[in-house]
Amino acid sequence: MKTLRQIAGALRAFAHASRRWVRMHPWLAVIALLVLCAGLALWWLTRPGRPLGRVDGAWYRSQVNGDLYVGLDPSYPPFAEWTPDGIAGIEADIARELGRRWGVETSILIMGYDALYDALYTGQVDFLIAGLRVDPSRTEWVHYSVPYFDAGQVLVSRRAAPVQSMAELDGGSVAVELASAGDTGAQRWQRRLQALEIVHYLLPQEALDAMRAGQVDAALVDTISARQYADVHPDVVLADTTTVPDRYVIAVRKGDFRMAHEIDQALDAMHEDGTLDAILARWL
């Protein structure tokens, strides 16, 4: 309490001295106030995107020219493949949808995976959409968007006996693809639970068949295999979330702050209005 009283006393003394100084030097006080206001205005005006601030050249060019250049590796159906009719797949559709929402024409530049980041770095493309995951070693210059797909390991079970989480499998069994991330994830859960039998299969399809035949309670496989399987076998159901996530994101130069912001906003909006789900459902 004594300390608080001392601080309050010091503050009162400072306020009193300030008032005295203002009364004695009114013009200096006005000038100081003006300098402070000017400083704040200058700070605000020079923020990125403000009238005197740094301009996002990529976004500006895209809006003025009405174009958008997207880097993509067309070696991964159904996400991106090179068909006689052009580049098709989930990632191509997302790229075109982003262009449509921004009112610009999307041009997809195809390249091998190893060339993607170089193309982004040298400004040949505005962003990359190619099944990329967040790479911590590149975050100094790359902004990664919110995910557009989670390809991670997901539990799949019979619709008659649905399983939502690994915890529900205590005392049960799970089929996994040999040496996959699901295999590793299941082994981790095996140590957490009282009892969990893990049955290995060479391929995810085989693990799913075993689950469907009732040989195991659930299968833990990658989301792409799971969705493709569920598409032709309506008697199986996927858990709502992945057990081992593997999120695909868009990569954009960090300096292109407006582009990065708009991508995140657009992906959120596509998720909200169901566009993203519709694109995924079209291909998976």
Added chain:
Amino acid sequence: MINTVHLPPAFSRRAALFVTLAARLALIVIVLRQLAPAGPHVELGPPRTVITEQPAVCTHTRLTDEVDEWKIQRTLEMVRDMGAATIVEFFPWPYVEPQRGQYDWTHPDRILRHTHNQGLNVLARLGLVPGWARPPTHEKVTTLQYLTADHYDDFAAFAAAFAARYADRIDGVIVWNEPNLSLEWGDRPPDPEGYTELLRTSYRAIKSAVPTMPVYGGALAPTLEPDDSPAAMNEIRFLERMYAAGAADAFDVLAVHTYGFTHSPDHPPDPNTINFRRIELLRGVMQRYGDSDTPMTITESGWSDDPRWTRAVRPGQRIVYTLAALEMVTAWPWVDRLCLWIFRQPLDLHNRRDAYYALVSSDFVIKPVYEAVQAYARGWPNPYAPDEWATP
């Protein structure tokens, strides 16, 4: 009585000033050196030996771009522990001879003292061309693989010097890499006759320096490029033209690269397919040219489990195929080793394809395929053997 020397006043003042300044400078240098962070200290440790039941198991390491010595040591320790008796490692010519005739052995010395300490056999792959052996850039812009015939002697001299210096530390010299690809031949159309001349020149130089040093030729890349392609030449055609140019006496072992892509290792050889047994087509060329006694070494092979590549397989298939391929090689008396591409990459995500060929991640986390190969080589129970997984 003390004898004193009387110096002129001006001289003694200058001398005193000089001594004082020198002392201060020395003090600053000492202090700054103490402030600099020390690098990780690497101790060689006692000599080790490889314990393996499968001497054909080999892997291609990538220590060329590795800056930290402890990572070199850690990589080689893990190779030894996997039960691989041999590595293939790349030693770029420009690293060693940056100026003509001036050798700097720091880089290979560092790697080979560790391979020697771990008890590993080394097949030294030599390649790339220093700037002084290529045309000046104002005359012609060339790539690091651009070597013209007038510098074959220079390369051969380097190869011979390398063989002589490391005669007790390496088990063979691989002359060049994948010369049937334009990319690896200085962005020029592949030239089997030109490569044969390079191989012959190098062979003579190496043998004159170390007569017992095995010389590996070829290291050809599997490719289905058509005959008129400027990008590459079919490796079977390339080998035929090498033999026609008299290459039979210019190498002791044929180095080959063979990849399975999506095919299992027992997929039958076919000139129109890239698969593991394509190596048998190259063997056929050797037999046709009467070179059946010359052995082959698979210096690159493997399967990728890249989830985003149409030429990749699933992780379990990768293990099964790799083990089956190793087993197949033991039944081929004409193949002495199978070197898996690639043990580890310095950076995981920079080159994605290679990251999924690796046996160990960049941060030294072992992958299931490493465990499977280790169990196979060491004769341990294999957690990934076929009887450990179910069939529907």
